[in-house]
Amino acid sequence: MLRAAVVGGTGYGAVELIRLIDKHPHLQLNTVISHSQSGTEIEEIYPHLTNLIHITMDEWNIQKLAKIIDVVFFATPPGVSQKLVPECRQHGLQCIDLSGDFRLINPETYETWYAYSAAPQEYLNEATYGLTEIYGDDIKNSKLISNPGCYPTATLLALIPAVKQGWVKMDSIIIDGKSGVSGAGRKVSLATHFSEVNENLKAYKLGAHQHIPEIEQYLQQESKEPNTQVTFSTHLIPMTRGLMCSIYFDLTEKKTTEELINFYTEVYSNHPFIRIRPEGIFPATKEVSGSNYCDIGIHSDPRTGKVTIISVIDNLVKGASGQAIQNLNLMNGWDVRTGLLEIPIYP
Template sequence: MGDLGRVPVGIIGASGYGGVQLVRLLVDHPRLELAYLGGESSAGQAFSDLYPHLGHQVQQAIEPIDLNRIADRCQVVFLSLPNGLAFKMAPTLLEKGCKVLDLSADYRFFDLATYTAWYGGDRTDKDIAETAVYGLPELYRDRIARSQLVGCPGCYPTASLLALSPLLKQGLIVPETAIIDAKSGTSGGGRQAKTNLLLAEADNSLSAYNVARHRHTPEIEQICSDLAGHEVLVQFTPHLIPMVRGILATVYATLRDPGLVREDLLTIYTAFYRSCPWVKILPSGVYPQTKWAYGTNLCYLGVEVDPRTDRVIVMSAIDNLMKGQAGQAIQCLNLMMGWDETLGLPQLAFYP
């Protein structure tokens, strides 16, 4: 099956921003073949009708969602769907032998009670959900490599957790003091017509939203608790910033040892991420910019210590559609296939 030994891959929900990023990455990937594009509202349309700029490379039409047909044609399926749809499809695909990577929230939680509390819905797939692995390779690389079902992280949690993980794992901070202040570009809102995302509304403006109740909060807390070894609550505030791509998360926390200085923490971060090709620790006094990650799967981390307040400040920059979504999903698939996790993923930003 597949072309020249390439692995055939399908995308369900190919018409959104996550879907089109996946298409771009799959077409360029040396070991993967784009075998199926599926959707409901756009079924029957040529993909190039939705995205004319890809017409010279992608001649496929978007097909109706038929799980049996998809499983016959694909070894791997990406579910790039709104929350609450993937869990109705994944069990069938897994049963038929497909590897499944879900880009929604459906398989991100260790405990389904957390999912239903924040997202609602009746889950009847408890046994399947328990086999899912949280798709943050920098923390769960070995589990991902052995998994058939990966719940790919949200974009805010990816940026936030990469900033926080060394601090929590090494017990360097008082966990309850962690505050995450994050800004995201408008593509994080998806490809729908929303008043607050119109150019006239969003441009020249900066605003917080879903304060104290954003759905990514329990996802961040779950992994923080796993790292710390006990339940951890964090304060997370997202903001909409008038640009298309990128997230900058600035994380504050109180140090347990006020004697730690910036160089100590840079050494700790460099060691923690030494085998993580997609995380770049910036030199002393250099702070990340979202543009540096634009179009890549990279996460840039800058670290600072304020000796007056005994706080550590970590800044994390990613492209929300890449390391925050489609790029990270491909990174996970590379691990699941036993390949190098950098395979087929862009490492150089569009700049300026």
């Protein structure tokens, strides 16, 4: 049994981690760290945990923590985990970071897109990008995981198989992303105010979203084309959970829908959380709600030579906390499905 800590205990990612840790047969939640709510019972912040989770949130103290935990999940805003991870690693603790502090290899790129100083280079070098289905072999041997962002998870799982085959014209990629409001976090803002979001659809952070360099970094790595750039637009939709990426690109050679679906089905045949839809069927966000699945539908248009891929995830599970648990399973030699075999919530 591994003893776990969740740092950043008042956010949606953290409370989803708490739910998943509680049902995991090899994990025990020993503490929740929250600087702003230290000394507060977790059920006071999240009443749905009443009589289920009895934890008083605590301050960060690595000397104390190192005696009672084995793994730390960081569900923190940017700029926080990079200060705490080095202490954890010096004490031999496994670390899974759900923020963006260790995703970008180049410190200057991080500082440009996140507007914070970058993490120490030695820890950027140590971190393994936790896109489980793609980098599983590296994750198995890692002690520091940088959990992917929600949009990159849906995008890269949809693109990388075709990119690695050289079938994608890398200068043609367009990603149209749409996310539920929980992706913006729990902090109150005008942008997520009910009256602003309800019965409304709006684009945000066009050309400036911090997930752009993350997506480009791994597409460049897999395509071996160092100057790859993507057009990436994001939209806020009036629902709590769910994320859809509609991805468009030109083919370098003719491929039918059937050929692409058969290829993707084979690529992901040993990955239980990727589900490829049959020809003519495309996934919806509700079909993965509350689960760790990524569902993918593919259409190759013979008239235009363009491919459309629809990729959907639950932004809080596969896009954050569920993938973190999936990575921990790999790190410790457990079945990747452990604690995650959840039937999606429907309707």
